[in-house]
Amino acid sequence: MPSPAQLGAIRLALLALCVAPALWFFAAAWTDHLGANPVEAVTRGLGDWALRLLLLTLCITPLRRWLAWPWLLKLRRMLGVTAFVYALLHLAAYVWADQFFDWDAIFDDILHRPFITVGFLTFVLLVPLAATSTNAMIRRLGGRRWQKLHRLAYPAAILAVLHFFWMVKLDIREPLVYAAALAGLLGVRLYWRQQARGAVRTSCGGRCSPP
Amino acid sequence: MLIHRIEPGGPATSEITDRGLFERRRRLLGLAGASALLGLAPSAWSAGRFASAPRSPLSTAETPNSLRDITGYNNFYEFGTDKTDPPKYAHRLKTRPWTVSVEGLVKRPKVFGIDDLLMFPLEERIYRLRCVEGWSMVIPWIGFPLAHLLKQVEPLGDARFVEFISALDSDTMPGVGMGSLRWPYVEGLRLDEALHPLTLMAVGLYGDILPNQNGAPVRLVVPWKYGFKSGKSIVRIRVVDKQPATAWNQAQPREYGFYSNVNPEVRHPRWSQATERRLGEFGKRPTLMFNGYGDQVAGLYAGMDLRVHF
Numbered sequence: 001m002p003s004p005a006q007l008g009a010i011r012l013a014l015l016a017l018c019v020a021p022a023l024w025f026f027a028a029a030w031t032d033h034l035g036a037n038p039v040e041a042v043t044r045g046l047g048d049w050a051l052r053l054l055l056l057t058l059c060i061t062p063l064r065r066w067l068a069w070p071w072l073l074k075l076r077r078m079l080g081v082t083a084f085v086y087a088l089l090h091l092a093a094y095v096w097a098d099q100f101f102d103w104d105a106i107f108d109d110i111l112h113r114p115f116i117t118v119g120f121l122t123f124v125l126l127v128p129l130a131a132t133s134t135n136a137m138i139r140r141l142g143g144r145r146w147q148k149l150h151r152l153a154y155p156a157a158i159l160a161v162l163h164f165f166w167m168v169k170l171d172i173r174e175p176l177v178y179a180a181a182l183a184g185l186l187g188v189r190l191y192w193r194q195q196a197r198g199a200v201r202t203s204c205g206g207r208c209s210p211p
Numbered sequence: 212m213l214i215h216r217i218e219p220g221g222p223a224t225s226e227i228t229d230r231g232l233f234e235r236r237r238r239l240l241g242l243a244g245a246s247a248l249l250g251l252a253p254s255a256w257s258a259g260r261f262a263s264a265p266r267s268p269l270s271t272a273e274t275p276n277s278l279r280d281i282t283g284y285n286n287f288y289e290f291g292t293d294k295t296d297p298p299k300y301a302h303r304l305k306t307r308p309w310t311v312s313v314e315g316l317v318k319r320p321k322v323f324g325i326d327d328l329l330m331f332p333l334e335e336r337i338y339r340l341r342c343v344e345g346w347s348m349v350i351p352w353i354g355f356p357l358a359h360l361l362k363q364v365e366p367l368g369d370a371r372f373v374e375f376i377s378a379l380d381s382d383t384m385p386g387v388g389m390g391s392l393r394w395p396y397v398e399g400l401r402l403d404e405a406l407h408p409l410t411l412m413a414v415g416l417y418g419d420i421l422p423n424q425n426g427a428p429v430r431l432v433v434p435w436k437y438g439f440k441s442g443k444s445i446v447r448i449r450v451v452d453k454q455p456a457t458a459w460n461q462a463q464p465r466e467y468g469f470y471s472n473v474n475p476e477v478r479h480p481r482w483s484q485a486t487e488r489r490l491g492e493f494g495k496r497p498t499l500m501f502n503g504y505g506d507q508v509a510g511l512y513a514g515m516d517l518r519v520h521f
């Protein structure tokens with residue numbers, strides 16, 4: 001277990017790592033290093049990092065159990081919030097740089113372009129999670145309700161991967177990689193649940209019903 | 212790659228190539244060199260091999276995109292699906308020697324060497340290019356109307372369509388192993404579309420030889436259709452009586468029709484076709500019916516419901 005000072009340093013370093021891609025995109029856009037279609041490059045880059053950080057957030061619990069490092073939990077909320085910030089920046093890039101506040105076109109996209117419908121739903125699921133990520137909100141909701149609400153991260157991750165799948169024209173290799181990672185992260189949780197049930201069953205001789 | 216077919220009784224090359232034309236082009240090329248020396252630029256981009264090609268009145272007056280954008284952002288799936296894959300890998304393609312076999316329902320099938328094609332009177336055509344992905348560019352092509360070539364082979368009475376087959380060479384094309392499309396890449400036009408004066412066989416851009424990532428050494432350019440209709444690095448042109456099975460139409464028939472005319476009114480599930488981003492500009496502009504070439508081409512589709520035949 002790291003000391004509070006060490007933990008602070010770890011969190012700061014992680015935050016710097018999380019902020020780096022956004023700064024890189026900002027600098028690359030500023031200096032015209034994003035190729036012929038910078039708007040597309042920025043929108044996609046921010047979307048990529050929103051998804052990566054969301055999946056990284058879901059890595060914390062398995063890592064914590066395997067490594068037996070309970071303190072990892074203290075990094076999870078920060079990762080989740082940065083994932084949301086990237087999603088917000090991704091959306092801002094779309095609304096501002098891509099569509100330039102053409103609300104008719106934006107609503108048309110949300111209603112008629114399945115991949116954008118799904119991206120929008122993903123974002124809608126992430127909003128309550130970000131909104132309840134302060135200490136005060138956790139206290140107000142109470143640990144159990146807070147945890148229950150934050151299970152929305154699973155459908156959000158599934159929809160984010162679907163958003164990517166439906167965006168690509170033909171070459172699905174990249175979204176497949178994310179889908180495989182997500183399947184692993186969800187699979188391990190299912191496995192634990194099955195095991196926990198099995199453990200309960202065997203502990204009472206298989207005669208009691210699962211909780 | 213291709214087998215040269217010698218047609219017994221077919222015309223000799225000397226009969227096809229207009230000698231006078233050939234000489235005129237020779238002289239023009241020489242002149243271009245001389246005027247470059249004297250600093251008398253015949254056009255804005257005088258350095259290239261085709262700098263002397265006259266600008267066609269069918270050109271748009273819009274400002275062309277930069278060479279960097281035109282050669283750095285390409286859809287050419289044989290070399291990979293990322294826009295930067297073709298600029299990275301297309302240099303591997305060997306564009307000489309190169310032949311284009313024109314065959315099928317024609318009176319005089321012929322295999323054109325790339326130098327035969329360069330004998331056609333070349334002109335500069337500055338065209339808009341609209342990609343189905345919602346972006347567009349303006350490109351100063353060098354080429355000749357496909358109709359000139361088709362007239363030499365004389366399509367027969369039952370000819371209805373023209374099929375364009377692109378080069379396929381898995382050794383130099385890293386994208387073809389990935390099974391994203393059916394290879395070789397096949398595109399097609401109705402015969403009257405193929406004979407339309409706007410339909411161009413391009414061999415260059417910005418006054419110089421066509422860069423590989425843009426479809427060297429010879430490609431089709433159909434400016435009123437989405438970009439994927441314009442096959443690149445063409446090796447075979449078949450005149451046929453049935454509508455060809457085309458690459459994107461086969462991959463996703465509900466998204467990409469055979470015609471694929473630029474049409475802001477036909478929805479696409481991924482990208483809005485009502486507007487487009489002209490690369491190099493911020494913000495979007497409305498997409499024009501037939502990419503702005505309606506005056507010239509709308510007549511080809513008189514009486515057709517373009518929502519059905521999208």
Ligand code: HEM
Pocket residue numbers: 039040041043044045047048049050051054087090091094116119120121122123126160163164167
């Ligand atoms: C209202 C919400 C959203 C909208 C309107 C939206 C829109 C878009 C658009 C337009 C693209 C394609 C960009 C282009 O080709 O120019 C895209 C790609 C993408 N978005 Fe979203 N998105 C939304 C939410 C999200 C969220 C919440 C995530 C992840 C948590 C996400 C992750 C991605 C990813 C991974 C890509 C693919 C990037 C790539 O091609 O590498 N999006 N989104």
